[in-house]
Amino acid sequence: MTRKTDFLVIGSGLAGLSYALKVADKGKVILLSKTKLEETNTRYAQGGIAAVTYSPDSHKKHIEDTLICGDGLCNENIVRKVVSEASAQILELISWGAKFDKKPDGHFDLAKEGGHSEHRILHHKDNTGYEIQRALTEQVIQHQNIEILDHYFAIDLLTQHHLGVPVARHQDDITCFGIYALNIRTNQIETILSKTTLLATGGMGNIYQTTTNPEIATGDGIAMVYRAKGIIENMEFVQFHPTSLFNPTQRPSFLITEAMRGFGAILRTKNGKEFMYKYDKRQSLAPRDIVARAIDTEMKISGDEYVYLDATHLNAEKLKAHFPNINTKCLELGINITTEFIPVVPAAHYLCGGIKVDTNGCTTIRRLYAIGENSSTGLHGANRLASNSLIEAIVYAESAASHTIENVSAYENQKNIPAWNDEGTSHNEEMVLITQEYKELQAIMTNYVGIVRSNLRLKRAFDRLEIIYSETEELFDKSVVSVNICQLRNAINVAYLTIKMARRRRESRGLHYTIDYPQRNKLSKL
Numbered sequence: 001m002t003r004k005t006d007f008l009v010i011g012s013g014l015a016g017l018s019y020a021l022k023v024a025d026k027g028k029v030i031l032l033s034k035t036k037l038e039e040t041n042t043r044y045a046q047g048g049i050a051a052v053t054y055s056p057d058s059h060k061k062h063i064e065d066t067l068i069c070g071d072g073l074c075n076e077n078i079v080r081k082v083v084s085e086a087s088a089q090i091l092e093l094i095s096w097g098a099k100f101d102k103k104p105d106g107h108f109d110l111a112k113e114g115g116h117s118e119h120r121i122l123h124h125k126d127n128t129g130y131e132i133q134r135a136l137t138e139q140v141i142q143h144q145n146i147e148i149l150d151h152y153f154a155i156d157l158l159t160q161h162h163l164g165v166p167v168a169r170h171q172d173d174i175t176c177f178g179i180y181a182l183n184i185r186t187n188q189i190e191t192i193l194s195k196t197t198l199l200a201t202g203g204m205g206n207i208y209q210t211t212t213n214p215e216i217a218t219g220d221g222i223a224m225v226y227r228a229k230g231i232i233e234n235m236e237f238v239q240f241h242p243t244s245l246f247n248p249t250q251r252p253s254f255l256i257t258e259a260m261r262g263f264g265a266i267l268r269t270k271n272g273k274e275f276m277y278k279y280d281k282r283q284s285l286a287p288r289d290i291v292a293r294a295i296d297t298e299m300k301i302s303g304d305e306y307v308y309l310d311a312t313h314l315n316a317e318k319l320k321a322h323f324p325n326i327n328t329k330c331l332e333l334g335i336n337i338t339t340e341f342i343p344v345v346p347a348a349h350y351l352c353g354g355i356k357v358d359t360n361g362c363t364t365i366r367r368l369y370a371i372g373e374n375s376s377t378g379l380h381g382a383n384r385l386a387s388n389s390l391i392e393a394i395v396y397a398e399s400a401a402s403h404t405i406e407n408v409s410a411y412e413n414q415k416n417i418p419a420w421n422d423e424g425t426s427h428n429e430e431m432v433l434i435t436q437e438y439k440e441l442q443a444i445m446t447n448y449v450g451i452v453r454s455n456l457r458l459k460r461a462f463d464r465l466e467i468i469y470s471e472t473e474e475l476f477d478k479s480v481v482s483v484n485i486c487q488l489r490n491a492i493n494v495a496y497l498t499i500k501m502a503r504r505r506r507e508s509r510g511l512h513y514t515i516d517y518p519q520r521n522k523l524s525k526l
């Protein structure tokens, strides 16, 4: 089956939904989601969305905090753009029905997180992402120009390669004509042709054993662009959230928002001692890379499996009112957060790099845009400032939508794209091969490409990955396409890029910390 559209959007998180709503009055939109529409990283966001609203906060301060956190690798023009365009996009979110908590005086109740010099995080209790996802999902479902294809899995981008024209890596006239997608309900592979395509497929936390990301985060968009020979960058900067709830039987790991530390909670070792003062003057509210590394170090010194977050000294009623979901979740596990410490461990959380894009979200492949977590805009540099990703997603949705609308009339749907070729494939009965390769991949990434790295660990990771890469490619060529094998293949591709870029970076910077190179003198106000 072949479908045709003006705007193809892959992903139904904040990036995909907001872009779809912004272009939908100008033509037909097809919106893909690989599971149900609401199952996204966006939905699990807790802390909130950063934007400057009132003095004493200012654009200057938000810019400075973002630059300090990014450890010298942010693109200052992009930081300026996102910070200054943020408040207009907050208003748009509100106009779509998203609600943010307010104080009795009518002002937004602003929270503070690590690396922020002011209270500037708009939030909806401790489930901001759920609220944003709810509001935008309702809007998208109602829009007549948006056709939703949920349980559709984007497999690969269509380019000249599919017309039999050879394409070289980074060649500057590669053009995207749409995608091949697996309709998961029918098991049929469809060709979706589009004048423009947007990738908003989110992150890749699942390449690690412990992650806050839901199962959908397997780096699909990045892997597709890599295979289509577009440019990917900054993959070495994987952010580990310092405080996910220690509960080894649960995947994904439940997040204990940084806003709780902003509210006054403090980190302690298992024997109750404070330790952050040894690592940074900002203590428990230092940027994430510092806190995650400090916890990792303390756990290695003590041999403990977790550290504690202590909120017992805080006002119990206010604590429960601000963090109702965390309170409920912890109570389910027998932890009363008002009287007991919460066991926490770092978990893979966010990818700062990804598909290289310009200020309009244009990738290096023509007619292909990327926004949200799968893109690399230059905002985050070597380390993302907390709550800067939701705002980046919607600011770039606006830029990419304006650019697409200006240009779409110049394009036509491509003709003569062949249907997916499944010659020589058969149903793969060996699910065990896929699950085992996935487990090996996660072990490699966790043990050798985690919070602390070394040249030797990275080389070992590279060598081990090569083996599972060739085994999986061979299996892919022989197998009828399934979500499991596609996700494994994508996860291996993005893991490869992470290791390759980590090996190339011969320094410790931001989230990339290696014992072989001393840490640079960080830009810091301290």
Ligand code: FAD
Pocket (backbone or CB within 6 Å): 010, 011, 012, 013, 014, 015, 016, 032, 033, 034, 035, 037, 039, 040, 041, 042, 043, 044, 045, 046, 047, 048, 049, 050, 128, 129, 152, 153, 154, 155, 200, 201, 202, 203, 212, 213, 214, 216, 217, 220, 221, 255, 349, 350, 371, 372, 373, 374, 386, 387, 388, 389, 390, 391, 393
């Ligand atoms: P997502 O919301 O992850 O959406 C990805 C979409 O792509 C999904 O619809 C998925 O089905 C689809 N998709 C993926 N691959 C395919 C494929 N092959 N075919 C079809 N569809 C596909 N950031 C903040 O700024 N503030 C916070 O408070 C915050 N808290 C967080 C808490 C948690 C627990 C987590 C995990 C992240 C948090 N983040 C936070 C980060 C932030 O939530 C994400 O970076 C952001 O939501 C990403 O949005 P997105 O639209 O780019 O992708």
Ligand code: SIN
Pocket (backbone or CB within 6 Å): 045, 046, 047, 048, 256, 257, 258, 259, 350, 385, 386, 387, 388, 389
């Ligand atoms: C959190 O609430 O701690 C997560 C915020 C983020 O990842 O930006």
